[in-house]
Amino acid sequence: MVICGPVTLANIADIRTRFEQTEATAPADLSAVTRLDTAGAWLLASSGRPILGATDAQSLLLAAVRDALPPDVKAAPRKVHHRMADPLAGVGIAVGAHFAAVAQGLGFVGIVVARLAGLLVRPWRLRLTSVVHHMQQVGLNAVPIVALMGFLIGIVLAFQGAAQLRQFGAEVFVVDLIAVSILRELGVLLTAIIVAGRSASAFTAAIGSMKMREEIDAIRVLGLDPIELLVLPRLLALVIVLPILGFVADLSGLFGGGLMAWTELGISPSQFRTRLLADVGVAQALVGLSKAPVFAAIIALVGCYHGLQVKGDAESLGMRTSRAVVTAIFLVIVTDALFSVFFAVWGV
Amino acid sequence: MVAETVIAIRGLTNRFGKTVVHENLSLDVHRGEVLGVVGASGSGKSVLLRSIVGLMAPSAGQITMLGTDVLGASAADRAAVSVRTGVMFQDGALFSALTVRENVEAPMRERLSVDAVTRRALADLRIAMVGLPARAGDLFPSALSGGMRKRAGLARALSLDPEILFLDEPTAGLDPISASAFDTLLNSLRTSLGLTVFLVTHDLDTLQATCDRIAVLADRRVLATGTMAEMRDVDDAWVRSYFNGPRAHAALAVAGSS
Structure with missing residues (x-):
C-alpha cells in the first residue's frame, strides 16, 4: 500500500x-x-x-x-479494585497510622525537651538572632491582625450581651460579661487560633521547603543539630510573644467592648473602669494569659514537626502545611477545654 | 545554503531592577541545527531561554519563532507555537503528582486528542527512546535519581514531536556514560526528526559532539557565533580561556581520535 x-x-x-x-x-x-x-x-x-x-x-x-520499541509493558494500575473488606481494613490502617503518628510526635517532643535541657546547661548555644527574628515575624507582625480581632470580638460581645441583659434591666453587667469572657477565654484562645493559622503554617512551609532542598541534610552533615538550629528559636520566640499578643487582644477587646457599652448603653468609660476593677480583678486576666505559653508551645511544636516530616515532593509540603494548621488549632482547643476543667476543679 | 530561520531575536533587552542582563541582543537559530549557548554563570543563558519560550516578558525587543511574533501574538497564537516546541528544564520539572508515564502522556492528553491506548504506547516508546528502563514508567518523580529525572523530562519534551527543542543543561549532573549516550541520542533524534535544538550547556564534550554552531553570551549580548573550531580564534579573553582551556583540549582530543 x-x-x-x-x-x-x-x-x-x-x-x-x-x-x-x-x-x-x-x-x-x-x-x-x-x-x-x-x-x-x-x-x-x-x-x-x-x-x-x-x-x-x-x-x-x-x-x-x-x-x-519496549517489550509489552503492563502499566501498573493506579488504584486496585475495591473489595468488600476494604473499608474495614482502611479503619484498621488509619488507627494504626494514627497511633504511629502520635508516637512519632511524642518522640519529637521528647527530642525538643532534651535539646532545651541541653540549652540550660550551655545557654550560649542559643541562636539569639534567630529568636529575635522569629519574635518579629510571629509576634510584632501579628499585632495589627490580633488587635483588630480583639477589638471586633469586644464589640460583638457588648452588642449581643447588651441585647440580652437589657431585657431584665441588668445592662451594667455587660462589663462583667465582656471582661470575664475576653480576659479569661476568648482573648487568648482566638489569638492562639490566629497565630496557629499564621505561624504554624509558616513554620511547616519554611522547614518543609528546607527539607525538600536538602538543607536539613546539609545542617546535619555540618555536625549541627536541626532541632537546635530551627525548632528551638521558633519555639522560644512563640512562647515569649504569644502571651504578649494575648495581652494585646485583651486590651483591644476591652477597648472595643467599652466603646460599644458607651455608645449603646450609655456606660461611661469611668463607670466601665470602676466596675471592671471592682468586679473582675486582675486574676481573671492572669488565668487567661497563663494558658498562652502552653498554646504557643503546641503551635510551634506542631508546625516544626510537620515541617520536618515533609518528603521530597511538592504535594507532601502542601498536605503537611494544611495538616499542621488543623492539628495546631484542634490541639489548642482541646487544651483550652482541659484548662477549663482544671481551673474549675481547683476553683480558680 | 541559506537555511530557514526558525527563531529570530532582535534587540532583546532584559533588565531586573538596575541589573541589565541582556542589552540589544540579536541571535538567529536556523532550521535543523543544534545551537549551543554558552556563557559564564550569570550571563543570562537561562533568562534568554525563558524569554524565548515565553516564561518571561523581556523589557524590550522582538522574538519571532516559527514565523510568529511571540511577544505580540495573541494567547491562542502563542499556544499554537508552543505545541510545536518542547522544553526540558534543568531538573526535569516533572509533575510530582503524576507517574513518569503520565508525565509523558500529559502534553498529548492536554493538547491533542489521541486515544488512551496509543497515548500509552507512545509514552512507553518515548520512555524507552530516552534510555529509561521500562519499569520507570510506573514510578513517581520523587523515586527517580537526578539523571533519570532529566531523561523523563526529555521524554516529556519530545512527547508532541516538537520542531524546536529547548534543553537547559541536559547533561549537567549525568555520569560520563549517560552524558555521551545523551549526545548520541540527541544526534540521532535530530537527524531522524529534523529537530532544531537550542541547547544551553557548559559541557564541552556535548558542545563538541552535538553542536553545529555555538553562541557565546557575554557582556549582555551575543559575543560570537560559529563552530567549535572558529571559537578558538575569537579574540576575547573569556572565550579564549573557555575554548582553549585544558578541558576543551581534552574534549577536542577525544573527538579527534574517535
Whole structure:
C-alpha cells in the first residue's frame, strides 16, 4: 500500500484505519510521505510490515524507534479494585497510622525537651538572632491582625450581651460579661487560633521547603543539630510573644467592648473602669494569659514537626502545611477545654 | 545554503531592577541545527531561554519563532507555537503528582486528542527512546535519581514531536556514560526528526559532539557565533580561556581520535 502525506501523531488514527483495511503483510510504501514523526514511525514499526521507499532520515528514525520499541509493558494500575473488606481494613490502617503518628510526635517532643535541657546547661548555644527574628515575624507582625480581632470580638460581645441583659434591666453587667469572657477565654484562645493559622503554617512551609532542598541534610552533615538550629528559636520566640499578643487582644477587646457599652448603653468609660476593677480583678486576666505559653508551645511544636516530616515532593509540603494548621488549632482547643476543667476543679 | 530561520531575536533587552542582563541582543537559530549557548554563570543563558519560550516578558525587543511574533501574538497564537516546541528544564520539572508515564502522556492528553491506548504506547516508546528502563514508567518523580529525572523530562519534551527543542543543561549532573549516550541520542533524534535544538550547556564534550554552531553570551549580548573550531580564534579573553582551556583540549582530543 502507498501512504501519502504526513504520518504524524495528528493523523495516526486515519493511517491505522487504512492499515486495518489492507492485508497485514502488505509492504508500506513511504515514497509519498511528506512528514514522519516518532508517533508515525512507531505505528509503522509496530505494524511489522516491510517498509519501502523510505528516505535515509526516515529509515534512521524507524531504526531508532524499532530499537526502543519496549517489550509489552503492563502499566501498573493506579488504584486496585475495591473489595468488600476494604473499608474495614482502611479503619484498621488509619488507627494504626494514627497511633504511629502520635508516637512519632511524642518522640519529637521528647527530642525538643532534651535539646532545651541541653540549652540550660550551655545557654550560649542559643541562636539569639534567630529568636529575635522569629519574635518579629510571629509576634510584632501579628499585632495589627490580633488587635483588630480583639477589638471586633469586644464589640460583638457588648452588642449581643447588651441585647440580652437589657431585657431584665441588668445592662451594667455587660462589663462583667465582656471582661470575664475576653480576659479569661476568648482573648487568648482566638489569638492562639490566629497565630496557629499564621505561624504554624509558616513554620511547616519554611522547614518543609528546607527539607525538600536538602538543607536539613546539609545542617546535619555540618555536625549541627536541626532541632537546635530551627525548632528551638521558633519555639522560644512563640512562647515569649504569644502571651504578649494575648495581652494585646485583651486590651483591644476591652477597648472595643467599652466603646460599644458607651455608645449603646450609655456606660461611661469611668463607670466601665470602676466596675471592671471592682468586679473582675486582675486574676481573671492572669488565668487567661497563663494558658498562652502552653498554646504557643503546641503551635510551634506542631508546625516544626510537620515541617520536618515533609518528603521530597511538592504535594507532601502542601498536605503537611494544611495538616499542621488543623492539628495546631484542634490541639489548642482541646487544651483550652482541659484548662477549663482544671481551673474549675481547683476553683480558680 | 541559506537555511530557514526558525527563531529570530532582535534587540532583546532584559533588565531586573538596575541589573541589565541582556542589552540589544540579536541571535538567529536556523532550521535543523543544534545551537549551543554558552556563557559564564550569570550571563543570562537561562533568562534568554525563558524569554524565548515565553516564561518571561523581556523589557524590550522582538522574538519571532516559527514565523510568529511571540511577544505580540495573541494567547491562542502563542499556544499554537508552543505545541510545536518542547522544553526540558534543568531538573526535569516533572509533575510530582503524576507517574513518569503520565508525565509523558500529559502534553498529548492536554493538547491533542489521541486515544488512551496509543497515548500509552507512545509514552512507553518515548520512555524507552530516552534510555529509561521500562519499569520507570510506573514510578513517581520523587523515586527517580537526578539523571533519570532529566531523561523523563526529555521524554516529556519530545512527547508532541516538537520542531524546536529547548534543553537547559541536559547533561549537567549525568555520569560520563549517560552524558555521551545523551549526545548520541540527541544526534540521532535530530537527524531522524529534523529537530532544531537550542541547547544551553557548559559541557564541552556535548558542545563538541552535538553542536553545529555555538553562541557565546557575554557582556549582555551575543559575543560570537560559529563552530567549535572558529571559537578558538575569537579574540576575547573569556572565550579564549573557555575554548582553549585544558578541558576543551581534552574534549577536542577525544573527538579527534574517535
